[in-house]
Amino acid sequence: MIDHALDAAKFIDLTWMNVSFLFIVGFIGGLVSGFIGSGGAFVLTPAMMSLGVPAAVAVASNMCHKFPKAMVGAYKRYKYGQVDLKLGIVMAASATVGVQAGIKIQELILSKWGEAGSNLYVSLSFVAVLLFVGSYVFYDAFKTSNSEGGDPVPKLARRLQSINLPPMIHFKTADLTISLWFTIPVGFATGLLAATIAVGGFVGVPGMIYAVGASGLISSASELVIAFLMGFGGTVKWAMHGMVDIRLTLIILAGSLVGVQLGAIGTTYVKENMIKIVMGTIMLIVAVSRALAVPQYLNQLQLMDVDKFTLSILDMVSFATMCLALAVGAVIIIGAMLKGRRAEYAAQTSESYEHV
Amino acid sequence: MAAKTQIRKKKILMRTLMYGAITTALYAAVFSYASPITELFARGGFYAALPIATVFVFSFAHGAFSSSLWSALGIEAITKQAAKRKTAPSPRPIQKPRARLRMSA
Incomplete structure (x- = not known):
């Protein structure tokens, strides 16, 4: 499978090891995405880069697999009555603005502090957001699993829903009415995070649960609509720059399309609370992984002095921890x-015994 | 009842095999000509339509195959609708008291 005709600087040679690795990571990423609405992307991009794929090609190829995977997952969960299309579309519209703002911030940091500064900003955002949101999601999941009253609408969401600030929107499947002005910041933050750490769902899903008031099941399913719309837009942009390696995209897609369906089926077997538990766990482990990458960037910015051996160990442990999060x-x-x-x-x- | 289940199982198996064959053919077609296709799809500009159209076609065929495969393996969704929760009542604008016609003037 050696491609002599391809530009070696842009496209890697494929070996059976590479293909198997990407297929398995694609499958697990798809499984998690189908269940919690996002995830997988944060491991796939560094995984491809660890195989020698240039960063831009890795991001583009990953995005090109993300939107059809999200489409299939959303379709599957729509059939189970879990997707609120209107909520997904409204959130995606404001997320698009958030993405643009995120790109502008990245460009500003890149021009001021260079690549190390930009990487440090991404890692610190990862750690801060995931620690804060992940801890809360985990705490809430723990609290709900101990209470007997099921999964109530969070206080903040109840308060926001009771404020009459036109235009008010009714979301039929989520069964709630809320002002458009309260959905915009959630969508914006989702886009901002997507442009920064490539996983907008880590803010989008908790935002829909705690600020908008949708259930975990509907939020995670509607997140797939957002991922599809945003992923499609991003893919068009990257493909126009010729950055998509279709071989990598199709290998990951092969695994993730099988996984995403299993994840979607899984949501019908478990209690709603399980979505929060999985999401909180992944977020906290990923936060640890990114925290381990911080010394490397501090060293590059000459804000800290760490020897090369320690840095390479930290880098390896950071990547392994990220894979562990997904696993x-x-x-x-x-x-x-x-x-x-x-x-x-x-x-x-027992039912069939009763009928006998 | 058992006959119906058998027919359904046979249908699922046939569908799995059919979509499996289509998916295999699609992957074989792309990977047999991986180098020229990868190069063509990465030319940028209007060529961007090619990878996008390809992933749509693959997600249809492979998506249908995966769905049938899980059904054939007996892993299917438990049919239940998302549970509805009690939400806050829709807020209404403050209503002014209606003007009354005083008859005792």
């Missing part, structure tokens, strides 16, 4: 699915 998420999802399936089977068996 832990996948294990929790599959475990919860098996548990749900067993419970469903037991319920069916």
Whole structure:
């Protein structure tokens, strides 16, 4: 599978090891995306870069696989009655503005402090946002699992829903009415984060749960609509610059299309709270992974003195921790699915005994 | 009942095989000519339509195959609608008291 005709600086040679690695990461990423609405992208881009793919090609090829995967996941979950299309479209519209703002901030930092400064900003944003939001999501999941009253509408969302600030929008599937002005900041923050750390869903889904008031199931499903629309726009831009390596895209897509469907099916087996548990866990582990990458950028900016050996160890551990985040998420999802399936089977068996 | 289940299982298996064959053919077609296709798809400009159209076609065929595959393996969704929660009542604008016609003037 050696491609002699291709530009070696832009396109890597594919080996069976590379293909298997990308397929497996694609599958696990798809599984997590189908379940929590986002994820996978944060591992796939560095994974491709670790194989020698240039950063721009890695981002473009990843994005080109992301939008069809999100489309298939959204379609599947729409069939289960979990997608609020209107919510997804409204959020995606404001997220587009957020993406533009995010790009402008990145450009500003890049021109002032160079690539190391930009990387430091990305890593610190990762750590700050994921630690704060991830801890809250995890705490809330823990609190809800201990309470008997199910999954209530969060206080902030209830308060925002009760404010009459026209135009008011009714979201039928999410079964809520809220002012457009309160959905805009959530969408904007989603786009801003997507442009910074490439995973807008880590703010989008919690934002839809805690500020807009949609359930975890509907928020994660509607996030797939946002991912599709934003991913499509991003792919058009990258493909026009000729940065998509279609071979890499199709290999990841092969794995993720199988995974995303399993993730979507999984949401019908588990309690709603499980979405928060998986999301919170992944976010906290990814935050640790990015924190391990910070010394490298501080060293490049000469704000810290760390020897090369320690840096290479930290870099390796950081990447391994990121893969671990995805793997832990996948294990929790599959475990919860098996548990749900067993419970469903037991319920069916006892029902059939009653009819005898 | 058992006959119906058998027919359904057979249908799913046929669909899995059909979409599996289509998907395999698509991947074989692209990877047999991987170098010229990758180079053509990365020319930029209007050529951007090529990778986008390709992933749409693949996601249709491979998506249908994956869906049938999970069904054939007996992994299907439990049909239930998303649970609806009690939300805050829709806010209404403050209503002014209606003007009354005084008859006792």
